[in-house]
Amino acid sequence: MNAPAAIIEAHLAPAGDAPVLGDEDRARAHHYALLARLFFAAPDAPLLAALAASARVMGDGDAPFARAWAELGDCAEQADAPAVRDEYDALFYGIGRPDVMLYGSWYLAGFLMEEPLAELRDDLAELGLARRAGVAETEDHIAALAEVMRHLALTGPDEAGLARQRRFFVRHLQPWYARLADALAAAPQARFYARTGALMRAFFDIESEAFAMEQGVAGH
Structure with missing residues (x-):
């Protein structure tokens, strides 16, 4: 389910050897890629089937992240x-x-193409x-930001x-992702995307907590 970048691309080649990634880094990158794919375009039938299969593993547990996976998997199935x-x-295109x-x-600003985009x-x-x-979508599209992460x-x-x-993350996603999840949860016609928003919120909440902990450690 790791889709290639759809909105953002690198225009500078990375320096040095490819980094050695741990399982956690790969899993995080996988979830960012999945969210980018789902918010960039509607899933096709193979992706829906893959989501349902993944949820049988990822949705095992009572934590908000596991529950979000389970509900998205049930919906995808x-x-x-x-x-x-x-x-x-x-x-998204009414x-x-x-x-x-x-x-x-x-x-962040109440309008499109405002100062947050320039920053x-x-x-x-x-x-x-x-x-x-x-690409028509601007860089502050949620899919683009997930691609960057x-x-x-x-x-x-x-x-x-x-x-x-x-x-x-703290500058460009943390201030508003919960409002997007709230908007999806409140939209009467949102079924699959209400669950997608819930998964986004649960994953980004984990990221927020982890980054806060790392910041605290770095400050000591």
């Missing part, structure tokens, strides 16, 4: 791909203003990342890399 595609279009916005600037572009340039040519998780598992991950 019962879902019809064309119906999920219709849900995606109705939620006539006029979409029912649910997927762009950070909307939640994000500056940070992406420092990381050697940029929007792919020909996947890239950072795969290329920076060391202390300096974790600091880059923490800084990017």
Whole structure:
């Protein structure tokens, strides 16, 4: 389920040898990639089947993350791909203003293409990342931000890399991801994507707590 980047690409080659990744880093990158894929486009039938199969493992437990996986897996198992595609279009590409916005600037500033996007572009340039040519979605789309975090998780598992991950997450995802999850939970037509939003919230909550702990350790 690890999809290639759809919105963001690296315009600077990474320096040095490829980093050695642990299982946790790979799992985190996998979840960022999955969320990027699901928010960039509706899942097809094979992806729905893969989600249902993954949930049988990931959804075992009572923690919020496991429950979110279990509920998404149940929904994916019962879902019809064309119906999920219709849900995606109705939620995110409706006539006029979409029912649910997927762009950070909307939640941070109340409008699209505002100062948070300019700040994000500056940070992406420092990381050697940029929007792919020909892509309509701006860099503050939730899928693009998940792609960036996947890239950072795969290329920076060391202390300096974790600091880059923490800084990017805290600046560009942490302030608004819960509001997106709330919007999806409240949307009457959201079924599959209400569960996707719940998984996003549960995973990002774990990331928030881990980054806070790492910041505390680094400060001592």
